[in-house]
Amino acid sequence: MSTTATPRTDVTSRTPLRGRLAVLSVMLGIFAVVTTEILPIGLLTPIGADFAVADGTAGLMMTMPGLLAAFAAPVVTLATARADRRLMLAAFVLLLALANFLTAAATAYWVVLVARVLVGVTIGGFWSIGAGLAGRLVPAPSVGRATAVVFAAVPLGSVLGVPAGTLIGDLAGWRTAFVTMGVLSTGVLALLLLTLPALPPVRVTRPAVLRALLRGPGTRAALLVTFLVVLAHFGTYTYVTPFLREVTHAGPGLVTGFLLVYGAAGVAGNFLGGALVTRHPHAAFGVAGATIAAATALLPVLGRSEAGALALLVLWGLGYGAVPVCSQTWFARAAPHAPEAATVLFTASFQATIAAGALAGGHVVDHASLRAVMWCGAATAALAVLAARAHSVRKGPTTAAPPSSDR
Numbered sequence: 001m002s003t004t005a006t007p008r009t010d011v012t013s014r015t016p017l018r019g020r021l022a023v024l025s026v027m028l029g030i031f032a033v034v035t036t037e038i039l040p041i042g043l044l045t046p047i048g049a050d051f052a053v054a055d056g057t058a059g060l061m062m063t064m065p066g067l068l069a070a071f072a073a074p075v076v077t078l079a080t081a082r083a084d085r086r087l088m089l090a091a092f093v094l095l096l097a098l099a100n101f102l103t104a105a106a107t108a109y110w111v112v113l114v115a116r117v118l119v120g121v122t123i124g125g126f127w128s129i130g131a132g133l134a135g136r137l138v139p140a141p142s143v144g145r146a147t148a149v150v151f152a153a154v155p156l157g158s159v160l161g162v163p164a165g166t167l168i169g170d171l172a173g174w175r176t177a178f179v180t181m182g183v184l185s186t187g188v189l190a191l192l193l194l195t196l197p198a199l200p201p202v203r204v205t206r207p208a209v210l211r212a213l214l215r216g217p218g219t220r221a222a223l224l225v226t227f228l229v230v231l232a233h234f235g236t237y238t239y240v241t242p243f244l245r246e247v248t249h250a251g252p253g254l255v256t257g258f259l260l261v262y263g264a265a266g267v268a269g270n271f272l273g274g275a276l277v278t279r280h281p282h283a284a285f286g287v288a289g290a291t292i293a294a295a296t297a298l299l300p301v302l303g304r305s306e307a308g309a310l311a312l313l314v315l316w317g318l319g320y321g322a323v324p325v326c327s328q329t330w331f332a333r334a335a336p337h338a339p340e341a342a343t344v345l346f347t348a349s350f351q352a353t354i355a356a357g358a359l360a361g362g363h364v365v366d367h368a369s370l371r372a373v374m375w376c377g378a379a380t381a382a383l384a385v386l387a388a389r390a391h392s393v394r395k396g397p398t399t400a401a402p403p404s405s406d407r
Contacts, residue, residue, distance in 0.1 A: 019138040021195040023146045026130050026137070028188045029093055030153035033126050035161025036100060036119055036181050037065050037354075042166030042259055043174040044241050050174070051109040055242050056362030061116050062238050063362070066355025068120025069127070073348040074210060076125040081206075085129050085199035086192070092126040093189045100182035104175040120351070127347040131328070136199060151274075154324045155266035163260035166241075170252045209341045218334030219345065221391040226327045226346075227353050228384030229289045233320050234357030235364070236296050236377035240313075243299070243370045248309045258313055265317025273322020277329045282388050285326040289384040291319025297378035300371035324350075 040047060040061040048058035080088050099118035106112045134146035165177040213219050244250045244258060269288070277284040295316035302308030328346050335342040364373040 016138075018195065019146075021191075022137040022197070023134060023149055025188065025191040025195045026089070026133055027150050027153045029089060029126060029130060029192060030150060031157055031161065032093065032096060032181065032185045032188050033119075033123055034154055034157030035165065036096060036185070037123055038062070038157060038162055039165045039177065039181065041238055042162045042241055042256070043169045043177060044239070045245060046169060046174045047112070051112070053109055054366055055239060056366035057109075059238050059358045059362035059365075060113060062234065062358035063355045064113050064116040065120035065123055066234075066351045066353070066358065068117050069123035070348045070352030070355065072121045072124025073128045073344050073351065076121070077128045077344050078207065080125075085133065086196040088129055089126060089196065090189055090192050092122045092129075093185055093192060096122045096126075097182050097185035097189065100178045100185060104178040104182065123351060124347060127351075128344045131343050131347070133199070137196075151325055151328070152267070152270060155263060155270045155321045157263075160263070163256050163263060166252075166256045166259060170256065210344065213335045213341055213345060216334055219331065219342075221387070222327065222330040222334055223345070223349050225285055225289070225330070225384050225388050225391070226349050228380055228387060229285070229292065229323055229327075230350055230353035231357045231360065232289070232292055232296070232377040232381035232384065233323065234354045235361035235380065236357075236374050237316075237320070238358045238361050239365050239370060239373055242365070243303070243374070244309060247300070247370055248303055248306060250306060250309070254306070258310055261310060262313040262317040265314045266321035269318040269321020270325060272318070274325045277322070277326045281326065281330050281333065282391060284322060285330065286385050286388040288319045288322040288326055289381045289388065291315055292323075293378045293381035293385065295319065296374045296381065299374045303374075 040058070044055060044058050044061075047061070048055055051058075095118055099115045099122065102115040102118070103112055106115065131150065134150055138146045165181070168177040168180055241255055241259075244255045245252075250258065273284055273288060276287070295312045299309065299312050299316075303312055327350065328343070331342045331346040335345075361373050361377070364376055
């Protein structure tokens, strides 16, 4: 495999407290990244109204970061393969802070989109590097727990980030919500610099490694199922706030409460999915997809009432909360010999599909209706369930062939 050996960070010389603080700083970094990425979901209507753009056009705030993150994940990882990972994480969080402040100061919608491009670069770079760092920050017996803490940032972004940002937007305006995220990102930058040790690269990921992983049947199956599930979710969830306001007729405060409950269900789904995926990875992904399909299919029918919408958002949160850990685990098992490369593929595929989902959902919303986008999402999630089941029945290899040596 294409590797460059460098001294591994000596975690044994670090105190347990310092290791935990380092893991916490990475988790907070991912929390800031995730929250900034999906914050427009809760603020889509007021931002669109401020710049006089339709909901579908406002959905570009979700499309732009996803597209850039999908591109940045492999490009940035390859370009900075020999750079200290601590400095790279700090640079990406600084870029995130600047993007948030730029969004808050935007006087035209195109400025917001430029800021979202910067967010996309941050997502691709920070995720590809940070998601696999737990093993270098804590002793081996604690790696599993540390990894779970890092990935808990994903549902926490929904539980705390989006509802809190939506509430701030309701009380003080959407620009204040982005200023708050800029301040939070600045604080995370300081914490990263204070707690992370020097992290020289241990293994250099080269294009040949990525190409070899893509030839593995396990990796291809993970790509397909991830694409379908994430497409279904973000094609619908991007427009859940307009749906709740226009179909359920929920007020701004109630929408915030609904998103908070959804996020809490997402945290529960994260841990439930994590418990199931270790023993039954394909089944766990299938159950998550089926849950999303059921929730989005029923929402246009039962979501006209507040009680029905709330119940289905809980179901939806449980399903999607399990998706990131299921996807990452599937990719990792498909490429145990190249963990950083597997994380790059996970990040790139996830983010590209977020962009595609938001874009496809916006097209359906602008040319059909909010109810129609929910039904399209349900059908797509159902396809993901079938794909996961087909791969499980076929019982193909779950790991990719080792990549060839350097050429």
